Structures are given as structure tokens and as C-alpha cells.
Amino acid sequence: MKTIFRKTVVFFTWVLAAVALLAVGLFALWSYLCAPVDMAGNLRVERVVVPAGMSVRDVSNLLAEKGLVKSAGAFYYAARFSVFDRENPFCLRSGSYLLDTSMGMKALYRILQSGESENFSVVVPEGFTMSKIARLLEKDGVCSADDFLASCRKAELLEKYGIPAQSFEGYLFPDTYFFIPQMDSDAVVSTMAENFFSRIDSIPEMKGLSGEKLHNLVVLASVVEREYRIESEAPLISSVFTNRLRNGIGLYSCATIEYILTEIMGRPHPDRITYNDLKIDSPYNTYKWAGLPAGPISNPGLVALSAAAAPAETDYYFFVLADSETGRHVFSRNFDQHKAAENTGYYLKGY
Known part of the structure; x- marks a missing residue:
């Protein structure tokens, strides 16, 4: 009986030792994966563009491709299970981010969740036509001219804003905008249209008008x-x-x-x-x-x-x-x- 007990103790001792070694190994591996890619002072900066609708798996792969994380899978599961912030589930924010190889996985995680992206200003002058705005956006790297024009003619977007026309011509409010590179063209059009409807609230005579009457005033104003x-x-x-x-x-x-x-x-x-x-x-x-x-x-x-x-x-x-x-x-x-x-x-x- 004592022999069986002794053997059992020895067995569980070895099991606990193996579990401890495994835990230490996993912790060491996790620490290695979380550490910055650059540990020798050879800093490298990369721009990471996260368009609207991008998945966490896709951004994980992108970070690995750019050499900013050691494992795409590790970042994906860290985000998937909110490892670094248990109280706030990870939410990937679209934007353009300047990231560097001195950032550990936790820092990258928090930046991509913060939405504090790199924006740049685009000035749309008064009197520009839809096609001129499209060329301006393409030149500044916001989106392609063709994509922008296609979004300007989308029936579902026009219906969303109650515009009784074939395009957003006239409703793309001239202003200074802060966009991100490779932005979704639908989002660009929506941003400019929402600015239009927000700004005309300051004109008393335009309040409460039907879509058709407002459209006639927009035509005249153009x-x-x-x-x-x-x-x-x-x-x-x-x-x-x-x-x-x-x-x-x-x-x-x-x-x-x-x-x-x-x-x-x-x-x-x-x-x-x-x-x-x-x-x-x-x-x-x-x-x-x-x-x-x-x-x-x-x-x-x-x-x-x-x-x-x-x-x-x-x-x-x-x-x-x-x-x-x-x-x-x-x-x-x-x-x-x-x-x-x-x-x-x-x-x-x-x-």
C-alpha cells in the first residue's frame, strides 16, 4: 500500500513538474511574442491602413506581413479574447496608423483599438464639381476617383439622404476634411453629405423643405x-x-x-x-x-x-x-x- 502511495506521489510530482515547466515555457513564449520586434534599436516605421470593415484576422496578418508582430495568430487571439483589456472587448477602429517596430503587441493592440489614427486635411473648394472633387481625392490618396464617382451615384446612398437626383452633385459640401488614406468611398461621400445637411441647418429658409424643393434651391445655388x-x-x-x-x-x-x-x-x-x-x-x-x-x-x-x-x-x-x-x-x-x-x-x- 505504501509502495502504491509512494508511486502515486512521485507520478503527480512529475505531472506537476511537467505542468510547471509547460507553464513556464508558455509564459516565456508569450512574453517573446508580446515583445517588440525590434530589440536592437533598429527602429522601422510602417504605415498601417485599416479600412472600414477590415477583420481582426486580416489586420493581424497585415501586422505580421509588415514585420510589426512576431505572430499573426498571437495578435489575433489576443484581440479575439481581449487579453490585454478584459473589461473592454477589442474593437478594431478604421484609420491610418503610423506604427513602429519598438512597439510591443500590447501597445499595437491599444493603438488599433483607440482609433487615434493619422489623418490629413483635404480642402474642397467652393464650386468644385463632383468630378473635380474625385480627382482631388485621388491625388491626395483618399480613394480612387472611379470609386468616389461610383459611390456618388449609388441609389441606396441617395435614398438614404433623400436626394431626388441621380448623383450627389450639389450635396458635397465644400470644406476642409480630415480623411485617412485608402478610405472607403461610400464613407467619404457620406461624410461630405452629412456635412452639407448639418451646415444648411444654419439657413432658416431651408428648414423643413421637401426633398424636391430643397433640390431646386441646391440647383439654383450651384x-x-x-x-x-x-x-x-x-x-x-x-x-x-x-x-x-x-x-x-x-x-x-x-x-x-x-x-x-x-x-x-x-x-x-x-x-x-x-x-x-x-x-x-x-x-x-x-x-x-x-x-x-x-x-x-x-x-x-x-x-x-x-x-x-x-x-x-x-x-x-x-x-x-x-x-x-x-x-x-x-x-x-x-x-x-x-x-x-x-x-x-x-x-x-x-x-
């Missing part, structure tokens, strides 16, 4: 945006167009012709508008058809949007550029006054 240069003149230009619309008179806006030539026909920006250009058969041609063009011709800012929503009360029906350096216009009540004020060096000279 034309005003391309015509004014002096802020105080925007409501006056809007009044000219509003008076013409009320009386079924064509807007006669050269900006709509430029839109046809450059955005629809894909031609270079014209040095001048010709009489043949004014005859182009397009629903955007405000020389050929009365009423608003078929859609927005630019993405207007607050000045143009405010002017479209609340035009000045005037009896003006014409305006003409009087000073090309300052952008000052002369406004007229009738055609005779308009002809007298017309700057022949500006309007359709030499055809």
Missing part, C-alpha cells in the same frame, strides 16, 4: 456659386435668376454652358463661349431652355446656398461683369440698361 465673386453680390445675382424663373425667362448663365462643355462633353475649359455653344441641345443649357438646369452644376458653399434660399428683393433681370479683377457686376432692370452697361470686352466678343 449656378449662383459659379457666377458670383464678391460675396455681397450673391443675393443680387440670385434675385436676377429668381425674377427670371418667376416670369418663365431663361437664366442665360454661361456657367451652365461651361458645365456642358467640360463635365458632360469632356472638353477642356473654354477660353470663351461661342454662339454655337449656346445652341447645344442639353437640358443644362439655360440659353436654350427656360427654368433651372437639369441638375446642380457645382457644389455650392453657404454664401451661394443662403443667396438661393433668400435672394435680395430687386427688380433686376440682368447683370454683367464690369470689373474682371474684382469680379464686380452691374445689375440692370431692362435690356436697354443692360446693353448700356455691358462690358463688350467680356461678353461674347469677336464671333
